[in-house]
Amino acid sequence: MREYAVLxxxxxxxxxxxxxxxxxxxxxxxxxxxxxxxxxxxxxxxxVTYRLRDPRRSDIIVFDNxxxxxxxxxxxxxxxxxxxxxxxxxxxxxxxxxxxxxxxxGETVEIHDGSVWINGNELAEPWLPKGVTTEWPExxxxxxxxxxxxxxxxxRDDSKDSRYFDVSAVTDAGHFIKRSSIVGPAxxxxxxxxxxxxx
Numbered sequence: 001m002r003e004y005a006v007l008x009x010x011x012x013x014x015x016x017x018x019x020x021x022x023x024x025x026x027x028x029x030x031x032x033x034x035x036x037x038x039x040x041x042x043x044x045x046x047x048v049t050y051r052l053r054d055p056r057r058s059d060i061i062v063f064d065n066x067x068x069x070x071x072x073x074x075x076x077x078x079x080x081x082x083x084x085x086x087x088x089x090x091x092x093x094x095x096x097x098x099x100x101x102x103x104x105x106g107e108t109v110e111i112h113d114g115s116v117w118i119n120g121n122e123l124a125e126p127w128l129p130k131g132v133t134t135e136w137p138e139x140x141x142x143x144x145x146x147x148x149x150x151x152x153x154x155x156r157d158d159s160k161d162s163r164y165f166d167v168s169a170v171t172d173a174g175h176f177i178k179r180s181s182i183v184g185p186a187x188x189x190x191x192x193x194x195x196x197x198x199x
Contacts, residue, residue: 024183025190026062026098032153032160033098036060036127037199042191043098045184055149055182058127059101060199063151064181096183099161100127103150109162110141116152132156136163148176 028041037043037060045062055061103109107118114133116123134156144150153159166174189199 026096026186027191028098031158032155033060033100034155034158035129036100036154037098037186037189040191041189041195041199043186043199044188044190046187047184049185049187050179050182055101055104055179055185057101057104060098060186061101061149061151062096062098062183062186063177064183065095065097097151097160098186099151099153099159101149102152102162103144105144105146105148107150108141108143109150110139111136112138127154128156142175144176145173147179149179149182150175151177 024045024047025042026045028037028039028043031039043060043062102116102123103118108120110117111134112122114135116125116134134152142150150162152161152163162175162177165177186199189195189197
């Protein structure tokens, strides 16, 4: 029993270290990134990438939900939470979102005739299926603040993203996600096996 207890403690410690410094698995709970990522897909999210480079346009990232108001986890399960989250079998509902980076710090974002425009130029989005349009108030233009990003789901008709974050705010700051809230980029889809590879 003592050996099993030691192994359990070592497993939890290693899982916590890997989760904090290397990467962890996330499952996809919603259709907001369809067809790129489907419900119940599992992806590996890197904790290392953005220590080596800045986030880039088109990166698919996991970040803290800016509107999350979840309950505190059960303290009895907390020691094993890192282990379960590491392998992607547990994650707190609605605590994180996964979207694609569209607008970078300092850029202006607007939408015309169903297309995204960055700094006055129409953005090519090869990741979107043909015929997909982006809805948002015509002519509304926002500038992405320093150390912040404009993010959107690939399923533009069913995605809560920068278009809708904190829409009741007096300022526009709520539309953007801060770099400090980014967990990391999705670097590998590991489930299902027949779609294994870079998302």
